[in-house]
Amino acid sequence: MLRAALISLLVPALPCMAGTISLQQPVDCTLGQNCYIQNYVDRDPSPGARDAGCGHLTYDGHKGTDFALPTIGAMQAGVDVLAAAPGTVKAIRDGEPDRAFVNGASVAGKECGNGILVEMGDGWETQYCHLRKGSVAVKPGDHVTAGETLGLVGQSGKAEFPHLHIGLRHDGKVIDPFDPDMTQTCAHDITRDELWSKPLAYVPSGLLQVGLADTPPSYAAIKSGIIPATTLPGDGPALVAWVYGFGMQAQDVVSLKINGPDGFHFAHDSQIAKPKALFFEFAGKKTPPGGWPAGEYRAQIALIRDGKVVNSGESHIKIN
Structure with missing residues (x-):
């Protein structure tokens, strides 16, 4: 079974994390034109929620970054999910229906929906969730390169809108790619140490x-x-x-x-x-x-x- 975005860990502070890996944008789209970031990692250890830009594009306990499509029609047309970094596929899940959560069907134990877990070495791993049913294009043991197509953006599992949830972990601990060292204080310096190879602008709305x-x-x-x-x-x-x-x-x-x-x-x-x-x-x-x-x-x-x-x-x- 896919080790899903189910791990209930609070985001910890990790020293000297920035610059150890580099991530490409994991969806084949142009931010601000045909896709956008709906949710960031929750940085607030209390029952409240705060993203790395001191905004509210997150929710309590959210452990990844959600790259969203504006409409279901865009999802149905097909938008590629891309490997953010090279690694080896450890586990996959496919066959879960899209929009299951919205339609009220149970997704207990399968909140990630159709997903892929990729190990990158040195304790790093990326997880890709909510892919479109039948679109997963890799299998366990496959080596993937950065930018390689893994599947299509979908709405499977616990997803209220079409998007890719990408989670990044190091030694099992959740990492915010926008601030891996957990040292930033507000939106004005959000791109200072981020792990994206091409800085992604923080857009609060x-x-x-x-x-x-x-x-x-x-x-x-x-x-x-x-x-x-x-x-x-x-x-x-x-x-x-x-x-x-x-x-x-x-x-x-x-x-x-x-x-x-x-x-x-x-x-x-x-x-x-x-x-x-x-x-x-x-x-x-x-x-x-x-x-x-x-x-x-x-x-x-x-x-x-x-x-x-x-x-x-x-x-x-x-x-x-």
């Missing part, structure tokens, strides 16, 4: 998709993956701006604005009461009598934290 529609899209449709409209009828029921993102913190403000022909302007701000790993917000205005004037409409959406815009996006549609 982001907008995954924005759009305009004539009715509010369902959250399920957004997570599955929809293509934002480029044209809309003038006599639809409403004009709605929507946003899908990650890393929302308590007291953040989501600002949604729509501008259009003849001086049309709509604005709505929502203040968030509690943190949300993933969020979906929308607001809009009912169609006026006679319909919307023809022309271009633009949605401007911003995530505001402590009075400053931390993320923003735009979407355009034409009404004929």
